Amino acid sequence: MKTRYNAGAIALHWIIALLILSNIGLAWWFNTLHGQAKIEPVQLHKSIGITVLILSTLRLGWRLAVPAPKLPEDFRGWEKWLAQTVHVLFYMVMVGLPLTGWAFSSASPLIHVFPIVLFHLIPWPTLTPLANLPHDQMKAAHDFFLAGHGLLAKLAYVLIVLHVAGALKHQFISNDDVVARMVPFLRLRKTEAT
């Protein structure tokens, strides 16, 4: 039986994690800036966020096609439930956070002044139905998706704390192989790698 994730799934996990953490750090930083100084970091934030959207869609498709290795047999019912719930919510955040960002950025007259160009190289489309709304509806859509973006960011903070706490508990208290499934250089303790 497979005990580790495959190399592609491991690579995507760590790249997406790094990009999400970088984008959160960037957002905390640009929230302290004003005027011109904010533009470049916000544009970079959009590029990183869209990259997360692309990679997360890929990861989600892969996850649905290739099931994750089974959790250890000694996992209790509530542990399985919590791990699976956190994973499902993570996928919602990984796709929903960038989608809401793309949506509220599109529902703004500013999108014509600052269009999304991934890393100054690849033009990324605007969600035109949102960009073409009448003024009042555009404002309502902008505020709706902005609020969603903020809420999903808060959900991301909770999930990151739960996810890291779970990993630390398994690695240092339960002493099992849960973390080694996603960290290739950790030796498996109880089961053989496949």
Ligand code: HEM
């Ligand atoms: C990994 C994906 C993303 C993460 C983790 C993320 C995270 C965040 C966070 C934490 C904030 C601050 C929210 C607050 O202050 O309550 C923020 C704001 C923002 N995000 Fe994102 N975001 C992501 C993707 C995107 C995408 C794809 C776009 C647009 C294409 C975007 C556009 C923005 C903008 C324009 C702001 C507000 C800037 C301002 O205050 O003027 N984000 N994001």
